[in-house]
Amino acid sequence: MTGRLITFEGGDGAGKSTQTARLADYLADLGVEVVCTREPGGTAEAEAIRLLLVSGDRGWDPLTEAMLHFAARREHVEKRIRPALASGKWVVSDRFYDSTVAYQCYGQGVAPEDEAVLRRLAIGDLQPDLTLLLDIPVAVGRERALARQKSRYEAMNDDLHLRVRTGFLEIARREPERLAVIDAAQDPDSVARAVQTVVAGRFGLS
Ligand SMILES: Nc1ncnc2c1ncn2[C@@H]1O[C@H](COP(=O)(O)OP(=O)(O)O)[C@@H](O)[C@H]1O
Numbered sequence: 001m002t003g004r005l006i007t008f009e010g011g012d013g014a015g016k017s018t019q020t021a022r023l024a025d026y027l028a029d030l031g032v033e034v035v036c037t038r039e040p041g042g043t044a045e046a047e048a049i050r051l052l053l054v055s056g057d058r059g060w061d062p063l064t065e066a067m068l069h070f071a072a073r074r075e076h077v078e079k080r081i082r083p084a085l086a087s088g089k090w091v092v093s094d095r096f097y098d099s100t101v102a103y104q105c106y107g108q109g110v111a112p113e114d115e116a117v118l119r120r121l122a123i124g125d126l127q128p129d130l131t132l133l134l135d136i137p138v139a140v141g142r143e144r145a146l147a148r149q150k151s152r153y154e155a156m157n158d159d160l161h162l163r164v165r166t167g168f169l170e171i172a173r174r175e176p177e178r179l180a181v182i183d184a185a186q187d188p189d190s191v192a193r194a195v196q197t198v199v200a201g202r203f204g205l206s
């Protein structure tokens with residue numbers, strides 16, 4: 001009996017953190033044991049790497065930046081995600097490797113072949129069972145995120161965020177069995193219902 005790995009992806013302000021918590025509640029109500037987590041981060045070591053990536057205004061070389069994300073992701077996968085899945089728990093993660101493809105490859109120009117090498121090295125062939133892409137126009141997401149202090153990524157220009165959105169949608173087009181695109185411009189309850197419908201259908205829950 002192994003658990004399931006469900007990931008949320010999307011730009012800043014799309015509602016990933018909100019919907020990660022909502023989905024965890026929905027699954028828990030159905031009696032599923034859920035681990036709720038996020039990237040970059042999810043363990044003490046990975047959260048330490050997160051600080052390098054999301055705060056300050058360092059200008060990492062893009063491949064270095066991808067390597068830091070995969071260093072954090074390996075810690076997260078080895079110490080938290082794989083053990084949880086092995087014990088039958090379901091893991092819901094706010095971001096996973098699609099964010100590296102969208103931000104570092106589409107956004108910052110890392111070669112997809114290089115990302116594939118890093119991914120294989122860091123996490124082997126682990127893939128989410130389902131990825132919910134919360135899609136929202138860049139300006140709408142930015143407007144929602146205005147109230148909080150800007151992370152290093154949020155401070156980047158609109159061009160990058162437009163490439164990131166395009167990148168996520170391209171991944172969804174390439175892997176339609178794994179990714180479901182959700183219209184994240186709806187109100188939170190409507191987004192949560194859309195997510196629940198996809199999850200229930202995908203895993204045969206009722
Ligand atoms: N569907 C929604 N409609 C309007 N506001 C939302 C919606 N979902 C989340 N928010 C609000 O927008 C902000 C960003 O949401 P959050 O879940 O933190 O997004 P993300 O984790 O994708 O950056 C928060 O203030 C949150 O309360």
Ligand SMILES: [Mg+2]
Binds near residue numbers: 016017094
């Ligand atoms: Mg968030």
